[in-house]
Amino acid sequence: MNKKQILLIDDDHELAELLVDYLAQQGFIVQCCFDGQAGLEQAYNHKFDLILLDVMMPKLNGFEVLKALGKEHKTPVLMLTAKGDHHDKIKGLELGADDYLAKPFHHQELLARIKAILRRIQLVNQQNRQALQHQDTLLSINNIKLNHAVRSVSCHGNDIELTGTEYQLLTLLMEHHGKIIAKDTISEQVLGRKLSPFDRSIDVHIGNIRRKFLPFCTVEKIKTVRSAGYIFLTGENA
Amino acid sequence: MNKKQILLIDDDHELAELLVDYLAQQGFIVQCCFDGQAGLEQAYNHKFDLILLDVMMPKLNGFEVLKALGKEHKTPVLMLTAKGDHHDKIKGLELGADDYLAKPFHHQELLARIKAILRRIQLVNQQNRQALQHQDTLLSINNIKLNHAVRSVSCHGNDIELTGTEYQLLTLLMEHHGKIIAKDTISEQVLGRKLSPFDRSIDVHIGNIRRKFLPFCTVEKIKTVRSAGYIFLTGENA
DNA sequence: AGACTGTGTAAAGGTTTAGTAAAGGTTATT
DNA sequence: AATAACCTTTACTAAACCTTTACACAGTCT
Numbered sequence: 001m002n003k004k005q006i007l008l009i010d011d012d013h014e015l016a017e018l019l020v021d022y023l024a025q026q027g028f029i030v031q032c033c034f035d036g037q038a039g040l041e042q043a044y045n046h047k048f049d050l051i052l053l054d055v056m057m058p059k060l061n062g063f064e065v066l067k068a069l070g071k072e073h074k075t076p077v078l079m080l081t082a083k084g085d086h087h088d089k090i091k092g093l094e095l096g097a098d099d100y101l102a103k104p105f106h107h108q109e110l111l112a113r114i115k116a117i118l119r120r121i122q123l124v125n126q127q128n129r130q131a132l133q134h135q136d137t138l139l140s141i142n143n144i145k146l147n148h149a150v151r152s153v154s155c156h157g158n159d160i161e162l163t164g165t166e167y168q169l170l171t172l173l174m175e176h177h178g179k180i181i182a183k184d185t186i187s188e189q190v191l192g193r194k195l196s197p198f199d200r201s202i203d204v205h206i207g208n209i210r211r212k213f214l215p216f217c218t219v220e221k222i223k224t225v226r227s228a229g230y231i232f233l234t235g236e237n238a
Numbered sequence: 239m240n241k242k243q244i245l246l247i248d249d250d251h252e253l254a255e256l257l258v259d260y261l262a263q264q265g266f267i268v269q270c271c272f273d274g275q276a277g278l279e280q281a282y283n284h285k286f287d288l289i290l291l292d293v294m295m296p297k298l299n300g301f302e303v304l305k306a307l308g309k310e311h312k313t314p315v316l317m318l319t320a321k322g323d324h325h326d327k328i329k330g331l332e333l334g335a336d337d338y339l340a341k342p343f344h345h346q347e348l349l350a351r352i353k354a355i356l357r358r359i360q361l362v363n364q365q366n367r368q369a370l371q372h373q374d375t376l377l378s379i380n381n382i383k384l385n386h387a388v389r390s391v392s393c394h395g396n397d398i399e400l401t402g403t404e405y406q407l408l409t410l411l412m413e414h415h416g417k418i419i420a421k422d423t424i425s426e427q428v429l430g431r432k433l434s435p436f437d438r439s440i441d442v443h444i445g446n447i448r449r450k451f452l453p454f455c456t457v458e459k460i461k462t463v464r465s466a467g468y469i470f471l472t473g474e475n476a
Numbered sequence: 477a478g479a480c481t482g483t484g485t486a487a488a489g490g491t492t493t494a495g496t497a498a499a500g501g502t503t504a505t506t
Numbered sequence: 507a508a509t510a511a512c513c514t515t516t517a518c519t520a521a522a523c524c525t526t527t528a529c530a531c532a533g534t535c536t
Contacts, residue, residue, distance in 0.1 A: 074365050076358060086344045093350035098358050099337065106324045112331035117358070120314060120336050124362040127312055128427070149417040151463055163523060164465045191524090200483085201525055207485060226482065226533065401512060429513090439514055441494060449496095464493065464522065 004118060005029045005046070009039030009065065010054035010080065015103075019052070022107050028114075036060025040068055048075050050114060053097070055081035055088065066095040076117050080105070141177050142221060142234060144213075146170070155216040165190060166209050169202070173222060173232035182229040206230060242356060243267045243284070247277030247303065248292035248318065253341075257290070260345050266352075274298025278306055285432060286313050288352060291335070293319035293326065304333040314355050318343070360430055379415050380459060380472060382451075384408070393454040403428060404447050407440070411460060411470035420467040444468060 006028050010016045013034065020030045031046070033039035037059040043051060055062035062079055069077070076098040081088060089100045098117050101110060137149040145154045151167055153160045162170065168190045173181060186202050187195035195202075210222060223231050244261060248254045249272050258268045269284070271277035275297040281289060293300035300317055307315070314336040319326060327338045337351050377384040383392045389405060391398045400408065406428045411419060424440050425433035433440075448460060461469050 074361060086347055090344075090346050090350045093347075093354045096357070098354050099351075106328075108328050109324055109331075112328045113337075116331045116336050119334075120355070120358060121362050123312060124359050125366065128363065128366045150469060151418055151466055165524070198527095199525085200527085203483060204485080204525075207483090211485090224483070403513070436516095437514085438494085438516085442496080442514075445495060462494070 003027055003029050004049040005031070006050050006052060006114070007039065007042055007046070007048040007075075008032045008052045009034075009036065009042075009057070009062075010052070011035055011057045012054065019107070019110075023111075023114075026111055036062070036065045040065050043069060043073075043075065049118060051075050051077045052114075053077050053079050055079060055083065055092070063091065063095060066092065066097060069096070076121065078110075078113060078117065080110075139171070139174055141174055141232070143217075144170075144174070144221060146174065155213055158216045160212050160216070162209065162212065166205055166212075169205050170209055170232075173230060177232040178234045180225050180229045180231045186229070241265055241267045242287040243269070244288050244290060244352070245277065245280055245284070245286040245313075246270045246290045247272075247274065247280075247295070247300075248290070249273055249295045250292065257345070257348075261349075261352075264349055274300065274303045278303050281307060281311075281313065287432070288355060289313050289315045290352075291315050291317050293317060293321065293330070301329065301333060304330065304335060307334070309334060314359065316348075316351060316355065318348075363426070363430055366427075377409070377412055379412055379470070381455075382408075382412070382459060384412060393451055396454045398450050398454070400447065400450065404443055404450075407443050408447055408470075411468060415470040416472040418463050418467045418469045424467070440468075 004027075006023060008016060008019055008023075008030055010019075010032075011034050016032050016034070020032055023030045031042060031048070033042050035058045039051075039053070040060065042048075043065075053062045053065060060068070062081070066077065066079075069075075073096070077096065078099045078101065079092045079097045080101055080103055081092075082103045089102075092100045099113050101113060137147055139146040139148070143156050146152075146167075148171075151164075153162050153167065153170065169186060172186060172189055183202050184195040187193060187199065190205075191201060206222060206224075210220065213221065221233055223233055225231055242265075244266050246254055246257055246261075246268055248257075248270075251272065254270050254272070258270055261268045269280060269286070271280050273296045277289075277291070278298065280286075281303075291300045291303060298306070300319070304315060304317075307313075311334070315334065316337045316339065317330045317335045318339055318341060319330075320341045327340075330338045336355050339348060339351060375385060375387040377386070381394050384390070384405075386409075391400050391405065391408065407424060410424060410427055421440050422433040425431060425437065429439060444460060444462075448458070451459065459471055461471055463469055
């Protein structure tokens, strides 16, 4: 994992030095500015992963820096201040800060809050990628091919249109090809409900799938196992 | 803008009532649980935008709930507690909480912190989308061309005017052409919100895009995959 | 064989989902 | 403040889909 870069904007040189040391020791790269103006410039020039922003400073105070950064600025900001005043906190947060910590604070708490913010960003990023990333999308057994990315099915190269339920049912059978799948398992996995005594839905779906494959197959791929369930035959058994 | 859903887990009935009222008044939908166990179940069953979690509770305390949610849980958590102890704060934050607020707190500060967390998530989402778009300024598939630099669209050479949302939606589909994009993914990526049960926005946008392309296309480029999503067809499939 | 049970299958009925037009509401612009 | 552009919601329609029903047939047991 590459090191995260932090921009510290604080006119308190003593505190700044302490923080730079501590955070560096914790695996961050810290850049330091001692007034709002300089901080703002740095923020524009470099891309930081996080900004630590003091409120009371010469030239530009923390709130002004926050405003100048603009509503659309992407770098998260954690504000630090000597005042524990609620109005200040609220003002900071509403101006776009991600967190607000009152001085004096424990450096461990600061660290924990920094990590929390960075972790959140990473989580959201992950989430976004995962939503668009499809798991392995090809399943091919016994001349039948499934492509999950497009939810398409083909038999000996011929495209076959299946409904959502039929597709799920076939997928289930193919994922466990060569093994008997009980009807109640199918009902729960595919239809999302317990199998009721006179429920014939599954039989009908199986029938529909078979009918759609019929023109393209010489042998039956889905075999009925009386009073046990259905089974997708592998090449050897077929 | 649709309302954000918050799960409040706190055994202090009096406080809970106050918070529910206040947050509802501020435009949130709040669900309430009075012990850790119930809260955890709710968190698993529904998708919330944020969880407010008290620490001291019967059955399961806040830390235990946090652990049970797991490291990969996606919903942000803001912890509330009577103890202002630093160790507690650090513990909570390290266990995956996004923020930690000590009781008693000003409801305005709570609100500001809630908003800060939600805003950060939305910002990161936006950023992701934009980052994707700026990678390549030209995207050309199946006779449809996008030029991100000037945000223009053409079909067989004919310019087409799309709104911002339509453009983003089309971009998303084209970037993942040949793959199904689920409606809830579209909603999160393009509209920046979770898909609600009766939300028809996406269908309408898709309809509008199709209508604008209609005069210039012989075949449909965007295919509906019932109960799964939409897919931008590649040349071969079209 | 006869009874019983489980399955194949066609068709009817009911439910869910998507297409679409129009109204309502929001935001940005003039 | 008025206007325009846009997004969302609503309501209706059509289509796709799932389940139920009914009956025929096949396997199993006595």
